[in-house]
Amino acid sequence: MATSTTRRPSWRIVTPVLAVAALGLAACTNSQESSDVKGTTPPVWTSSTAPGGESGGHGGSHGAPATTVAPGHGDDHGAPAAGGLKTTLKNGAGADVGTATIAQEGGHLVVTVEAHGLTPGFHGLHFHQNGTCEGDFASAGGHLQVGAATAHPASGDLTSLQVGADGSAKLVTQTDAVTLDNVKGKALIIHAGADNFGNIPPRYTREGGTGPDETTLTTGDAGARVACGVVG
Numbered sequence: 710m711a712t713s714t715t716r717r718p719s720w721r722i723v724t725p726v727l728a729v730a731a732l733g734l735a736a737c738t739n740s741q742e743s744s745d746v747k748g749t750t751p752p753v754w755t756s757s758t759a760p761g762g763e764s765g766g767h768g769g770s771h772g773a774p775a776t777t778v779a780p781g782h783g784d785d786h787g788a789p790a791a792g793g794l795k796t797t798l799k800n801g802a803g804a805d806v807g808t809a810t811i812a813q814e815g816g817h818l819v820v821t822v823e824a825h826g827l828t829p830g831f832h833g834l835h836f837h838q839n840g841t842c843e844g845d846f847a848s849a850g851g852h853l854q855v856g857a858a859t860a861h862p863a864s865g866d867l868t869s870l871q872v873g874a875d876g877s878a879k880l881v882t883q884t885d886a887v888t889l890d891n892v893k894g895k896a897l898i899i900h901a902g903a904d905n906f907g908n909i910p911p912r913y914t915r916e917g918g919t920g921p922d923e924t925t926l927t928t929g930d931a932g933a934r935v936a937c938g939v940v941g
Contacts, residue, residue: 792812792813792889793810793811793812793813793889794810794811794812794889794892794893794940794941795808795809795810795811795940795941796808796809796897796938796939796940796941797938798822798824798897798899798936798937798938799842799936799937799938800826800935800936801844801845801846801935804826806824806825806826806827806899806936807822807823807824807825807827807878807899807936807938808822808823808824808938809821809822809823809897809938809940811889811892811940813888813889814883816885817883817884817885818883818884818885818887818888818889818892819881819882819883820867820880820881820882820883820884821879821880821881822834822870822878822879822880822881822899823877823878823879824870824872824877824878824879824899824936825876825877825878826876827870827872827876827877827878827899827935827936828872828876828901828935829872829873829874829876830871830872830902830903831869831870831871831872831902831903831904832869832870832871832872832878832899832900832901832902832903832931832935833869833870833899833900833902833903833904833929833931833932834867834868834869834870834880834897834898834899834900834904835852835853835863835865835866835867835897835898835900835904835929835931836852836853836864836865836867836887836891836892836895836896836897836898836940837849837850837851837852837853837865837895837896837897837898838850838851838852838853838854838865838895838896839895839896840894840895840896840939840940841896841939842896842937842938842939845933845934846896846898846934846937847934849896849898849934849937850896851863851928852864852865852866852928852929853865853887853891853892853895855886855887855891861906861907861926862904862906862907862929864886864887864891865886865887865892865895866886866904866906866929867882867884868880868882869903869904870899892940893940893941894939894940894941895939895940896937896938896939896940897937897938897939897940898934898936898937899934899935899936899937900929900931900932900933900934900935901931901932901933901934901935902930902931902932902933903931904929904930904931905921905925905929905930905931906929907921907925907926907929908921909921909925
């Protein structure tokens with residue numbers, strides 16, 4: 710009977726091979742970083758609380774930041790931004806006829822006026838020099854003028870308020886001619902008529918000359934003062 714040529718591998722050969730394989734696995738495992746090592750990507754939650762009530766990230770400080778609401782667009786529905794100003798506008802009888810908010814946005818102010826119970830048409834709208842609203846509102850003085858400037862329109866002149874047939878109006882306008890500090894404590898006045906901002910061409914004649922006279926330049930010929938509120 711022929712002798713088989715197949716031989717089982719010697720234990721002296723198998724043992725070193727197994728040792729080398731085990732060493733390779735150990736080296737591979739030891740070179741991997743654990744998930745909490747600095748530099749790995751932490752969990753990211755899309756809400757302030759992680760699933761199961763746990764805080765996102767580690768220690769609650771690495772989750773997504775809380776959502777903030779831009780000023781004037783949250784639950785306040787038109788309330789002035791932080792640091793902004795507001796006023797309630799009243800007519801000569803003391804009745805509320807509107808509100809105004811003034812907010813700083815970048816290098817300018819945004820003025821929002823909502824009114825009711827007014828005569829349809831355009832009405833002059835200005836910040837005035839004094840912060841009083843007495844009687845016929847003449848106590849508010851002239852249009853607010855910052856510094857020694859005498860330019861026309863005045864620093865406190867704003868876009869005219871257009872009132873609809875139902876007596877209501879809303880205006881959102883902006884100005885960079887004044888700051889919050891300039892208008893705080895001053896009066897905001899709605900006039901009976903439209904403001905021409907002194908835009909009367911020189912070809913128009915008047916008694917004593919041509920073009921706008923001093924009254925027109927000072928008041929814009931906007932007429933009586935029908936509503937007033939002190940900004941604060």
